[in-house]
Amino acid sequence: MRYLPLTPADRTEMLRVIGAESIDALFDDVPEAARLSGTIEGLPDHATELSVERHMTALARQNTVAGEVPFFLGAGAYRHHVPASVDHLIQRGEFLTAYTPYQPEIAQGTLQMLFEFQTQVARLLGTDVANASMYDGSTACWEAIGMARRITRRGKAILSSGLHPHYVSVAKTMAKYTGDVLETGTPTLSADTDLDALIAAIDDDTSCVVVQYPDILGRIADLQPLADACHAKKALLIAVVTEPVAMGALKSPGEMDADIVVGEGQSLGVGLQFGGPYVGLFGCKDKYVRQMPGRLCGETVDADGRRGFVLTLSTREQHIRREKATSNICTNSGLCALAFSIHMTLLGEAGLRRLAGLNHAGACHAADRLAQVPGVRLVTPRFFNEFTLDLGQEARPVVRALADRGVLAGVSLGRLYPGEDSLANGLVVAVTETTTPEDVEALATALEEVLA
Incomplete structure (x- = not known):
């Protein structure tokens, strides 16, 4: 249990000094939709440490682990090999x-x-x-x-x-x-x-x-x-x-x-x-x-x-x-x-340039292969290790279908820009040195199946 040194009287006095009616008033700037009301669904009010560990482990197993499947997510966060x-x-x-x-x-x-x-x-x-x-x-x-x-x-x-x-x-x-x-x-x-x-x-x-x-x-x-x-x-x-x-x-x-x-x-x-x-x-x-x-x-x-x-x-x-x-x-x-x-020290300037070259070469290979999928158009002809595809249909359900096939295909623009219909077909694909040719082929094959 946490040690909470403040008494209810202490909290009441602190709220009086700052002019707040309640602790909830301190969160007025947080939108109502973002606030949690009640307890977290699926978690008991109290449990033993062993039970909590087992429960959290079971929840964690529902995640798809980035390093265990073909992974093409980017858009600001990238999977690279860390020594x-x-x-x-x-x-x-x-x-x-x-x-x-x-x-x-x-x-x-x-x-x-x-x-x-x-x-x-x-x-x-x-x-x-x-x-x-x-x-x-x-x-x-x-x-x-x-x-x-x-x-x-x-x-x-x-x-x-x-x-x-x-x-x-x-x-x-x-x-x-x-x-x-x-x-x-x-x-x-x-x-x-x-x-x-x-x-x-x-x-x-x-x-x-x-x-x-x-x-x-x-x-x-x-x-x-x-x-x-x-x-x-x-x-x-x-x-x-x-x-x-x-x-x-x-x-x-x-x-x-x-x-x-x-x-x-x-x-x-x-x-x-x-x-x-x-x-x-x-x-x-x-x-x-x-x-x-x-x-x-x-x-x-x-x-x-x-x-x-x-x-x-x-x-x-x-x-x-x-x-x-x-x-x-x-x-x-x-x-x-x-x-x-x-x-950075382990890489040095030469290593960083070589790493960048591997990223770019892999992305070029992926872009060429994915552009061959019927209905897919490469939007960005010039890029580093990340490019955008137009799938010809809404990308979000395609991404979900590919995830069900064990391929994390990329970030749909519909997710980044909800309500922007002109971007709904866009898919941002990232390729790093961790992406293998087999990963690219798995994405291309699964994409052909889903878009067919």
């Missing part, structure tokens, strides 16, 4: 924490790891500087929008229709409390991105343009013209990378003059884990570093001239900045950042 040494090293006693210590200079090993993580992320994204990580890609995306507002003193952000809808949703949730105006749209099942439309929409009130690279359909675009258009109007370009392995093959957003580059680092060192915990990447140009959220580790020398590491920049609300802090994100995904850094 066993990553898990071994992050479980060492000096590292097994998700948090940077409050007296950080004592933990020199942790700070050095974060310093090296920052260096790896900055090189990967093509930015001058990177912070010590954030919660995940979606919150990093929102923090970039908030950072652009502080820099430009403008409150309108233009979000590409190719930006992951979950990232858009997070931004909309946060914008309700900041007053930012977000202009958004939905993609079309075509090979063309919306860069021309984004350029045309930039005006003197625009703080930033946010674009995903590659985008939610897997499309790749040259960001330089968009960056030039943003800078002509004194706006910032924010690029979002949800698949960092792609940076082993593609020109980085920073090289195309993006001002802020954020991303999801899950692909390197971090398993799928049912959607989290993950690790957010955040880099920017050096001139904007003091507006960057989160923490920044730096290298210095101590009184004896020895190399050491410190928290160089930490403009968070728990320190002296208080309400003037750049962000209320007051931690970093330390353990996941360590896993990312170990995996």
Whole structure:
């Protein structure tokens, strides 16, 4: 049983002080449909530990395990091979924490790891500087929008229709409390991105343009013209990378003059884990570093001239900045950042490029084979390791039918964009180094059967 030190009288007094009628009033911002009423169906009110273990194990067996079937899911979370040494090293006693210590200079090993993580992320994204990580890609995306507002003193952000809808949703949730105006749209099942439309929409009130690279359909675009258009109007370009392995093959957003580059680092060192915990990447140009959220580790020398590491920049609300802090994100995904850094170190630049090559080659093979299935059209002729198919019929029931055949075929756009009939036939397929030719053939064969 948990130890609950507060008495009913304590709770009543706390509610009185903050002006809330009940504890339920603290959750008014949570939509009614998302709240749980009553107990969880299927679980008893109380049970022995052994009974709970058996019950939860039985529930877990109903899941389809990613590593046991042909697996093509992506759309922001990717199945890559994580070397066993990553898990071994992050479980060492000096590292097994998700948090940077409050007296950080004592933990020199942790700070050095974060310093090296920052260096790896900055090189990967093509930015001058990177912070010590954030919660995940979606919150990093929102923090970039908030950072652009502080820099430009403008409150309108233009979000590409190719930006992951979950990232858009997070931004909309946060914008309700900041007053930012977000202009958004939905993609079309075509090979063309919306860069021309984004350029045309930039005006003197625009703080930033946010674009995903590659985008939610897997499309790749040259960001330089968009960056030039943003800078002509004194706006910032924010690029979002949800698949960092792609940076082993593609020109980085920073090289195309993006001002802020954020991303999801899950692909390197971090398993799928049912959607989290993950690790957010955040880099920017050096001139904007003091507006960057989160923490920044730096290298210095101590009184004896020895190399050491410190928290160089930490403009968070728990320190002296208080309400003037750049962000209320007051931690970093330390353990996941360590896993990312170990995996990157094991790969090295040559290994990352080879890994990227394997991903792209496998995706090309899969796209060619699946495009041969009658009724299927390849929407994205240029891609990295993820592409979109038009199945000629609604994709969601097809995905379910394929799952019944033991093939996890991909992410249907109808799931990502409910109610958008123009996208209902779209299926986003991801291929990584873990995908075998036999997996591709199993998907193609099952797809032929279901679509027949």
